[in-house]
Amino acid sequence: MxxxxxxxxxxxxxxxxxxxxxxxxxxxxxxxxxxxxxxxxxxxxxxxxxxxxxxxxxxxxxxxxxxxxxxxxxxxxxxxxxxxxxxxxxxxxxxxxxxxxxxxxxxxxxxxxxxxxxxxxxxxxxxxxxxxxxxxxxxxxxxxxxxxxxxxxxxxxxxxxxxxxxxxxxxxxxxxxxxxxxxxxxxxxxxxxxxxxxxxxxxxxxxxxxxxxxxxxxxxxxxxxxxxSRPAPDWRTTLHDTVIGALRDGDTSLEEAARRLQISPRTLQRRLYELGTSWRQEVESVRRDNAIQLMRHTDLPVQSVAARLGYTDARTLRRAIRRWSGQGVTDFRRDLRDTDSIGSPGSSGIRR
CATH class of the missing domain: 3.90.1520 (H-NOX domain)
Structure with a gap:
């Protein structure tokens, strides 16, 4: 045993x-x-x-x-x-x-x-x-x-x-x-x-x-x-799961995240600071990772991808992709499919 x-x-x-x-x-x-x-x-x-x-x-x-x-x-x-x-x-x-x-x-x-x-x-x-x-x-x-x-x-x-x-x-x-x-x-x-x-x-x-x-x-x-039995997920994993749930339900406010985590907003801010990040950065990180997966492995149109990521419209997603990679959507998707390494800085051009 x-x-x-x-x-x-x-x-x-x-x-x-x-x-x-x-x-x-x-x-x-x-x-x-x-x-x-x-x-x-x-x-x-x-x-x-x-x-x-x-x-x-x-x-x-x-x-x-x-x-x-x-x-x-x-x-x-x-x-x-x-x-x-x-x-x-x-x-x-x-x-x-x-x-x-x-x-x-x-x-x-x-x-x-x-x-x-x-x-x-x-x-x-x-x-x-x-x-x-x-x-x-x-x-x-x-x-x-x-x-x-x-x-x-x-x-x-x-x-x-x-x-x-x-x-x-x-x-x-x-x-x-x-x-x-x-x-x-x-x-x-x-x-x-x-x-x-x-x-x-x-x-x-x-x-x-x-x-x-x-x-x-x-x-x-x-x-x-x-x-x-298995170990409980660490704080970073729990945080990312919370972001995913927030995106799915359409409420990405820090206050809602703190409620999901059963802690105060102030405690959540402090923990994020200790990790060297912020709630906004974590939401952006999860959106970027999910965008990479969806753009690489599906043929969903930009509007559908934007909706899955919790963006209000396709234009917001296009601006985010330009911010992450300096590319337009078409080039971003093509480069992802041409590389074996998802999100590799040297091959996809994504800015970390």
């Missing part, structure tokens, strides 16, 4: 974004994170977003909310909030078996580069993070979230209010202690441990009440999701 590294699920990213907004992080600060993530992609379960984005968002959450900030995300993650992964905790007859499967398929919700194991030692069931890839600054909120989610999911799976006999964090932020006692229901909480982990007594053999056929279906779906 191919492993997607360096990315996390849109479900988790969406939860992190919602938590940040609830904590009081301004949307403009989330939009300014690099690498950027278009909020619109967070509705697509088959896309993945950069893990680095999640880390930067966690930094903003912790800086704004302080101790217990990781628990804010847990509170917002109702059962099913992390999609199919939540249901893996009841996909096998016993809790230990189900947790092993959920941990094995952790990539459907988080970065699979984070290594977790499930250990059964006599009466003890331990869920342990053996390899942390997160920067030290975001370990406290992320580990709070991860371990508290584990607690809630095993309680939901068994229908019992399980209380861990030990909770351990690898960070040393002991000032977060009070919130954690309330969440985990125990004072047996250690900091500065070799690994983050949570341990339960006499829980591994507890039944989950699963339907074996339904459990197998959930597991197969999670495996399929892992194999078919």
């Amino acid at each position: 191919p492993v997607i590294t360096g990315t996390t699920s849109t479900r988790l990213a969406g939860l992190i974004r919602t938590t940040a907004l609830t904590a009081g992080v301004p949307a403009t600060e989330l939009d300014a994170i690099s690498p950027s993530v278009n909020p619109a992609v967070l509705a697509d379960d088959q896309l993945r977003v950069p893990t680095e984005w999640a880390w930067r968002a966690w930094e903003l959450i912790d800086a704004t909310a302080g101790p217990g900030s990781g628990l804010l995300a847990t509170a917002a993650a109702g059962h099913g909030g992390l999609h199919v992964w939540d249901y893996l905790f009841t996909c096998a007859p016993t809790l230990a078996e189900s947790v092993r499967i959920a941990i094995g398929l952790r990539g459907v919700v988080t970065d699979p580069g984070v290594d977790w194991v499930v250990e059964v030692d006599g009466r003890l069931l331990t869920i342990r993070e053996t390899t942390a890839i997160e920067p030290d600054g975001v370990l406290p909120p992320i580990q709070e979230f991860m371990l508290s989610i584990m607690l809630r999911r095993v309680r939901e799976a068994t229908g019992q209010r399980l209380v861990p006999v030990r909770v351990a964090f690898s960070h040393s932020a002991t000032h977060r202690y009070r919130h954690l006692v309330d969440e985990f229901g125990t004072t047996r909480i250690d900091f500065g441990a070799p690994c983050a982990e949570i341990t339960f007594l006499d829980a591994g053999d507890l039944p989950t009440g699963t339907d074996p056929y339904l459990g197998a279906m959930v597991r197969k779906y999670a495996e399929l999701l892992l194999t078919t």
